[in-house]
Amino acid sequence: MATRALARGMGTFFKDCEHPESRWSKCPHPYKIRYRNAAGNQAEESGFATQDTAKDRLLKIYNEKKSQPQSQARAERIAKYGPMRFEEYAREWKEGQRHLAASSIRHLDSLFEHHIFPVLGSRKMASFDHKVVDGFIRAMERAQAGVATQSNAFDKVRAILLDAQRLGLYAESPLEGVKAPQYDPARAVIPSLNRLRALRLGGDDAFMLLVDMMSGCGLRNGEAAAVNVNNVVADDVYRVHEQVVHSTGKYGPLKHRKAGTYRDVPLPARVKATIEWYADKYGTIDGYLLRQPTDATKPYPHWGLSNQWKRIKEAGAVEVPEGMVIYGFRHFFASNCLGNGIPITDVAEWMGHRSIDVTFKIYRHLMPGSIGQAAQTIDAALAA
Incomplete structure (x- = not known):
């Protein structure tokens, strides 16, 4: 056989x-x-x-x-996991989010406590479908939660349910067909170049250094407060790898990043000159230029910048554009880059955004060009 x-x-x-x-x-x-x-x-x-x-x-x-x-x-x-309450599953999921900074964990806990668990906390994981998720969004609308809060809360619920779907709890995604809350950030108020020059001289030397780091390198407030001469890794490159965390007043990892990660950003010659000038005038401690005014052993505090900004506005010696906040200096960096044709993908990376979508939502009105301009540009190329 x-x-x-x-x-x-x-x-x-x-x-x-x-x-x-x-x-x-x-x-x-x-x-x-x-x-x-x-x-x-x-x-x-x-x-x-x-x-x-x-x-x-x-x-x-x-x-x-x-x-x-x-x-x-x-x-x-x-x-x-099917019979498990959403609250229990979410807390297990949170334990795996080791990349989140302390401030992000606190924000997550706040969303859980005030917006997510009161509506979904007791619901069994196996019972979720698109109607349940849509009902959650409507509940936030009835509670008159801000659109930004709705968007953030929905993002967390979505991440948790996608995690459950990867485990096989759902044959079909419970998010299928759900229209997410649409958060459209308010248009950034950006100072003109002349206004920027006047504002940077409106405070003390520390304020001027902070403004230069934000407007010239695109740093966040806490990142600028951690400015260090050792982070100048080339004549035109500054390496950002830490920030002064607002909630703790201590040095910590970058927002949305694990400890030890970094991003390299452009270092304009004028900003580099300001760093060197400040270091020569005041010296450094372990390379750090800015420290707490009353205790040099501690990092520069968040209130140092906000207090000076408040005094500048109250003094009225320099006109501050209506609606402008301290973050306007960082917005200037984005405006300067995009207005000069630098790709938005590069700008998003330098600013430390998790996604290019964030950059686009905030700065899309700054991007040069329109359909009409594009048509003219293409036509000129075709006619050449």
């Missing part, structure tokens, strides 16, 4: 008769198959009229055995 083996682990097919394999196609006897079942025991089946039907049956058995462990594991996960 001859047998024909398929790929390793798929089994064999054969005919239990006196005819040689070369005559199987014309032999009237049925084909048989032999394989290892899920328990590892040898099994046989017969009654297959053609080779193809025998092969198809072996392939089906093989695929069923191959998928069985996965299906069993998925069933076990559904049995474990």
